[in-house]
Amino acid sequence: MTPAPSLWRLFWVFLVMGATSIGGGVVGYLRSGLVTRERWLDDPAFVELLSISQTLPGLNATNMAILVGDRLRGARGAALAALGMCLPGASLMTAAAFVYGSGGDSPLAKAFLHGIAAGAVGLVTMVLVQLGAKTLRELADYVLAAATAVLVAFMGVPVPYALIGVGAVAIWWHGRRRQRNTGDPK
Amino acid sequence: MKQLAEIGGVFAYLSLLTVGGGMAAFPELKELTVDVHHWLTFPELLHYYSLGQLAPGPNMMMVASVGAHVAGIAGAAVALIAFLLPTGVLTFAVGRVWNRLADWPWRAPIQLGLGAVSVGLVLAGVIIMGRGALTNVVYVAIAAAVFGLLMLTKINPAWPIIASGAVGIVVHLFG
Numbered sequence: 001m002t003p004a005p006s007l008w009r010l011f012w013v014f015l016v017m018g019a020t021s022i023g024g025g026v027v028g029y030l031r032s033g034l035v036t037r038e039r040w041l042d043d044p045a046f047v048e049l050l051s052i053s054q055t056l057p058g059l060n061a062t063n064m065a066i067l068v069g070d071r072l073r074g075a076r077g078a079a080l081a082a083l084g085m086c087l088p089g090a091s092l093m094t095a096a097a098f099v100y101g102s103g104g105d106s107p108l109a110k111a112f113l114h115g116i117a118a119g120a121v122g123l124v125t126m127v128l129v130q131l132g133a134k135t136l137r138e139l140a141d142y143v144l145a146a147a148t149a150v151l152v153a154f155m156g157v158p159v160p161y162a163l164i165g166v167g168a169v170a171i172w173w174h175g176r177r178r179q180r181n182t183g184d185p186k
Numbered sequence: 187m188k189q190l191a192e193i194g195g196v197f198a199y200l201s202l203l204t205v206g207g208g209m210a211a212f213p214e215l216k217e218l219t220v221d222v223h224h225w226l227t228f229p230e231l232l233h234y235y236s237l238g239q240l241a242p243g244p245n246m247m248m249v250a251s252v253g254a255h256v257a258g259i260a261g262a263a264v265a266l267i268a269f270l271l272p273t274g275v276l277t278f279a280v281g282r283v284w285n286r287l288a289d290w291p292w293r294a295p296i297q298l299g300l301g302a303v304s305v306g307l308v309l310a311g312v313i314i315m316g317r318g319a320l321t322n323v324v325y326v327a328i329a330a331a332v333f334g335l336l337m338l339t340k341i342n343p344a345w346p347i348i349a350s351g352a353v354g355i356v357v358h359l360f361g
Contacts, residue, residue, distance in 0.1 A: 018243040022344050026244065052284055055297050057205045058273030061244035066274055067281045078278055082270065089243030090250040094262040096237050097254035100230075108355060113233040115354020118325035119347040120236035121316050122332025124209055128308050129337070131206060135301040144299075148306025152213050153313040159203055159214040163303060170299030175292060 004072045005040065007080055013038055014065055014084030026061040040072055061085055144170045189257055190264050192223065197249055197268035204273060206304025208246035212311030225256045232318045240344055324357050 005013070013033060021029035027050065034041050041049070049071070053063035062082050069081030103109055136142050148166045151157040196218050203211040212235070219225045226234075231252070238248030246269070253265025280287070287293055320326045332346045 020242060022240070022242045022342065025343075049281075052281060053277070054206070055300075056273065056277050056280055057202055058270075058277055059204060059208050059244040059246055062270055062274065063277045066277045070278060070281055075278070078274075082274060085243055086247060086266065086270065087243075089238075089241040089247035090262070090266050092241045093234070093238055093247045093249075093251040094254045094259065096241075097234070097251040097262070100233065100237075100251075101255065107358065111354045111358030112351040113236065113354070114229075114319070114321075114325070115328060115357070116236040116240070116347050116351040117229075117232045117315075117319035118328040118354070119332045119350025120232075120239050121312065121319050122329040122334075122350075123239055123336060123343050123347060124308075124312050124315060125329070125333045126336040126343075127207070127209065128305070128312055131308060132305050135206075135305050137298070141298075141302040141305075144302040145306035145309060148303050149309035149313065152307065152310035158217075159211075159307065163203065163205070163307070166306065167300055167303045170302050171292070171295050172299075174295035174298040 005038070007073055007076060010069060010073055010077050011080040011084045014069075014081040015087060018061075018085040019088035021061075027064075030061065030064055034068060041068065045071075140173055141170075144173075190260060193253055193256060193261055194264050194268040196223065197253070197265045198272050200249075201269045201272045203307070204246070205300055206308060208244070209311045210304050210307035211246075213307065213314050216314055219252055226252065228318050230255070232315065235315070236319075236347070239347055324353075324361070328353055 017026075017029050017033045031046060035043055035046050049064060049067045050060075052067060053060045056063060062085055065081035065085040066078040069077035069079070071077075073080075100109075132145070136145060144166055148162050151162045151166070152159055200211045200215055200218070203214055216228065216231060220228050220231055234248045234251040234255070238245065238251070241247050247266075249265045249269045250262040253261035253263070255261070257264070316329070320329055328350045332343075332350060335341060335346050336343055
């Protein structure tokens, strides 16, 4: 692996990834940028940091930027990598709000936006199916996921209550199974 | 000033709900920005969310749009920073002690348990989005077509979403 990059170089590489990773799938862009092109990480290190990113709350892409930035250049590296990752998309979306404010009410713009909203539901459903296939392993997982969705989407239960309530049951369930399967004391 | 503080509070809170990705925060994002604070309408929120799918970078940069919609550039900056900072600090801290957590016996149960709940939150987000966006059979067909295409091919999602917008215009002009 190459020696640690300068802070400026770190910021620049994440800024380029933040500007070019269009259409989701940001993990693929991260891997080709960090492992293949810059060689800042090898594949096992990349997979390890990715699994931390996906376990913790927060966006996967910014979590990865923070972990990689910290590993290469400490706290300042983490901050600059996350900033670089977000700056292009956030600037575009800020600009979009101003454009929307001046022209979003025209019938054609509304028709276009209604169309892409429907398309986005298709995209998010695909993300849901992929996440579910990777995450849900047994019947209990499906029941817990369905219970969370029913509580939040149909019964109007605030998300924190659902998260803590169902989450506690889910953690207890998996902890109990683990203990029974391995005989491992807590 | 009071409004910026409110924006900061809302997005810092939403930040902590993004378990398993940004979509998990969508139900509460809708509740707080549309129903509680009336910063924007539900269709406007859906439009920003969908435009956000076309923007590069992390998938929830639309929080900057909501901030800008309410309070201009300052609102965008506050929303973005508030949305990134709480989980960012957590990730930074956990990243440094991760190796010590590796042998913690509750790590696997927490990971598996929260994984199932986060899938449920994303499902709730899809249902709530669908209620707003799939207003008639044409839009259901658009969503189904995009879903099928993305499941069966490796096409960049930006293209079918732009095509969905074009179909929306055609439906408006000739429907």
